[in-house]
Amino acid sequence: MSGKEAKAVVPKLRFPEFREAGAWEERKIEDYFSVRSSKRVLQKDWKTHGVPFYRTRELVSLYNNEPFSSEIFISEELFSEIAKKYGFPSEGDFLVSGVGTLGICYQVKAKDKFYFKDGNVLWYKQNGGIVSSFFYYCFHSDQIQNQILGQASISTVGTYTIQNAKVTKFLCPTVEKEQQKIAHCLSSLDEVIGLQAKKVQALKQHKKGLMQQLFPAEGETTPRLRFPEFREAGAWEVKRLGEIVEELQDGNWIESKDQSSVGIRLIQTGNIGV
Structure with missing residues (x-):
């Protein structure tokens, strides 16, 4: 060409x-x-x-x-x-x-x-x-x-x-050195992203371990790890969800023809927690 x-x-x-x-x-x-x-x-x-x-x-x-x-x-x-x-x-x-x-x-x-x-x-x-x-x-x-x-x-x-x-x-x-410089710049960013991703994964594992300690294990009522000021606060109570939630109900069905890419966000199962 x-x-x-x-x-x-x-x-x-x-x-x-x-x-x-x-x-x-x-x-x-x-x-x-x-x-x-x-x-x-x-x-x-x-x-x-x-x-x-x-x-x-x-x-x-x-x-x-x-x-x-x-x-x-x-x-x-x-x-x-x-x-x-x-x-x-x-x-x-x-x-x-x-x-x-x-x-x-x-x-x-x-x-x-x-x-x-x-x-x-x-x-x-x-x-x-x-x-x-x-x-x-x-x-x-x-x-x-x-x-x-x-x-x-x-x-x-x-x-x-x-x-x-x-x-x-x-x-x-057309200049090969410019190609090299761009590639080096972006690959350096990828390396930083990779290191940060490893840190995030390590933090997630740490959090998971903490949750297992801070919440009672199945069949128990006292967590294995507790903040000092609550070590004498007694066992946790078992409650049903209905006792602490005023009302449980489904959302209204929104047909696809009424959905839009702008306006009020529609929460669906796939984007809960996103």
């Missing part, structure tokens, strides 16, 4: 050293990646040990950095045969969910060794010319995600196909 054909855009926020670096250009994924699927692996070749074989569900866990145990494997021999003939995902490549939960993107790490299910997962094999970690953040931008959802909505099955992936567009700075 030539500069004349490309749509040029300048971001509102830019690092000072790149303010004179020219506009970003609109590119297609196929400009930087070979989009493909995997070599088909038949179910009869699935094993209970060997090289992990990932589907969309495992891809989602990888993306969310959640621990999981592989349920399906293929033999080392089959993996070596496939890798020799067709290649396999390597560092800097991406795997993208194309069926079910669409648009989940996992950036392959250097230590990864696995194969994946054809059809369900797309393989973006990097051809060079773009910083891999920069593209990772591009992929999660509204620009790309909206295209994925829009392309899927016109399909009866709701899939993100290889052909759709190839022509998916995104904006990209």
Whole structure:
């Protein structure tokens, strides 16, 4: 794609050293990646040990950095045969969910060794010319995600196909150092978010432990842990909910035609506590 054909855009926020670096250009994924699927692996070749074989569900866990145990494997021999003939995902490549939960993107790490299910997962094999970690953040931008959802909505099955992936567009700075700087900035924020998430999880576990101590266990009337000033206050009383609540009633049914995105908030089961 030539500069004349490309749509040029300048971001509102830019690092000072790149303010004179020219506009970003609109590119297609196929400009930087070979989009493909995997070599088909038949179910009869699935094993209970060997090289992990990932589907969309495992891809989602990888993306969310959640621990999981592989349920399906293929033999080392089959993996070596496939890798020799067709290649396999390597560092800097991406795997993208194309069926079910669409648009989940996992950036392959250097230590990864696995194969994946054809059809369900797309393989973006990097051809060079773009910083891999920069593209990772591009992929999660509204620009790309909206295209994925829009392309899927016109399909009866709701899939993100290889052909759709190839022509998916995104904006990209022409200077590689700017790509690197953006990726470094956002990854630093991700590291901070990750550390904070661990702290929050630790606090939740601490709170859970405290609640188990501050409330009487089932069948008991005195908590195991009590504030000093209440240690002689006697046992807790057992009461029925009706004794302390004036009235229990259901809310009125609101039909979907009367619901709106603005106005007074409608509390439903799914958003209680949110």
